[in-house]
Amino acid sequence: MNTKVLFVIATGLVLSTTSINAQATDCATTASIAYEHAKVKNYDAAEEPLWKVRKECPTYSVATYQFGKKLLEAKYKKASGAPKTTLANELIALWKERFQYFPGKTKIGDMHSDIGQLMYDNKIGTKETQFAEFDKGYSEDKKNFKRPKKLYTYFSLFVDLHGEGKKELQGVFDLYDDVTEKIENEENRLAKIIAELTEKEEAGTALSSKEKRALKNSGINLTAFSKVKAGINQKLGELADCKNLIPLYTGQFEAKKADINWLKGAAGRMSAKECTEDPLFFKLVEALHKSDPSAKTAYYLGLLALKDKKTTTALKYFNQSAELETKSSDKAKVYFKIGEIMKKQGSKGKARSYYRKALKQKPSMGICYLRIASMIASSANSCGTDVFSKRAVYWLAENYARRAGKIDPSLKSTANKYAANYRAKAPTKTDIFNNPGITSVSVGCWIGETVKVPKL
Incomplete structure (x- = not known):
């Protein structure tokens, strides 16, 4: 190869390298401008340089797609009609590009559920294709x-x-x-x-x-x-509802009575929907206990014993169920059931103990706090030593009621009503003034707690 040819090749390599370096520099500069505007939500100024980086330097940084999503979402919120659908399709396209260039930095569950929601909200595709997006995200990245x-x-x-x-x-x-x-x-x-x-x-x-x-x-x-x-x-x-569950499971029973997973599901749903009066429930529990005695079968046997008013037997099964149960939410359900029995029997201390056990397993079980509040309020006269301390018990009941609403929003309205009722029965501002120096009250008997005097 002569010197002239070598010179031409070398010159080409230099020019190519220079061109690549120049493009990389241009990408960095343009991206810097776009990102700075996007950071302060100046999307009008960010749009042109951001889309330039997206088109010419798609692998530069995942930030291009993160800021692009925020930009499109800001426009999407303000749009309506056809323009909104157009922006939805743009968001979907952006998600797919991000996954194409940055699969390791794209969460499957987030991406497909977002695409599915955009399709659903804007009537893009069929119900089947919309569902397919959600299902892919849920099944692959729950x-x-x-x-x-x-x-x-x-x-x-x-x-x-x-x-x-x-x-x-x-x-x-x-x-x-x-x-x-x-x-x-x-x-x-x-x-x-x-x-x-x-x-x-x-x-x-x-x-x-x-x-x-x-x-x-x-x-x-x-x-x-x-x-x-x-x-x-x-x-x-x-x-x-029972009217659908009972015929469904009755029809499936003979074919599936040896299928432990089916028996668990059927018995569990009938229990949850309180279809336990139907003879089918007993058949399910009997078959399940025979095939696979467990926490669930012990619980169901407890329900059946309770139905027959055999409380002692029911408690034995429920305690057995709680010991065997490994799933926190189900263990909480068992503890709550025992607490309810204890409360009905007047064993308030024991009932509270089981309600607390339920809360430990399922912290969002606000009904337990309401039950404790109710028992405390009903004990005001017996657990206080004088008029002031007896009425102070209602402050403690109020505290528990308000906790119920905080950890379980579905109970908030009910919890607030109970709390207001307890507050109305508690010492007034005048009562506090007439008992100077008292900053807290120790409540005795089964309650055994101290309540702070609130600033009214």
Whole structure:
């Protein structure tokens, strides 16, 4: 190869390298301009350079797609009609590009549930294609399929497809159980945060700004999950009533009576919907206990014993169930059931103990706090030593009632009514003034707690 040819090749390589370096520099410069504008939400100024980076340097940074999503969402919120649908399609396209270039930095559950929701909200595609997006996100990455609204839409679409004869009723029940469990896990996580921070606040410790934000956000998200769970239950509606469950499971029993998973599901749903009066429930429990004695079968046998007014036998089975149960939410249900029996028998201390055990397993079980509040209020006369201390017991009852509303938004209205009722029976501002120096009251008997005198 002569010198002239070598010179031409070398010159080409230099020019090519220079061109690549220049493009990289241009990408960095343009991206820097776009990102700086986007950071302060100046999307009008950010749009042109951001889309330039997206088109010419798609692999430059995942930030291009993160800021692009925020930009399009800002425009989407303000749009209506056809322009809104156009922006929805642009958001979907952006998600797909992000996954194409940054699959390792894209959460499958988040992406497909977002695409599914955009399709559903804007009537893009069929119910089947919308559901397919949600189903892919949920089945492949349940952990990052988080938003309450998306969980509702996913389940709602399944029920609609069942109504059109495209999904089996059993599939509706299976998805309901799975989605409800996910929601309850989120509720428990948030309720635990609220309970811990509320107790800290009630103890007189000032919350940091970070803790105040956590308390506020947890309350907002807990309310959202509570509403969605109520919506899912309403959507399920009559499909899960005894009139549908009993013929469904009666028809399946002979073919499935040796299928332990089916027996568990059928017995569990009939128990949840209080279809325990039907003879089928006994047949299910009997077959299940014979095939696989467990916490669930012990619980169901307890229900049957309770139905026959054999309380001692029922308690034996319920305690056995609680010991064997490994799932927190189900263990909480058993403890609550025992607490209810103890409360009915007048054993308030024991009842509270079981309600607390239930709360430990399921922190969002606000009904337990309401039950404790009720028992405390009913003991005011017997657990106080004088008029002031007897009435002070109602402050403690009020505190428990308010906790119920904080950790379970669905009970908030009821909890507030109870709390207001207890507050009305507690010492007034005048009573406090006439008892100077009292900053707290020790409540005796089975209650055994101290309540702070509030600043009225």
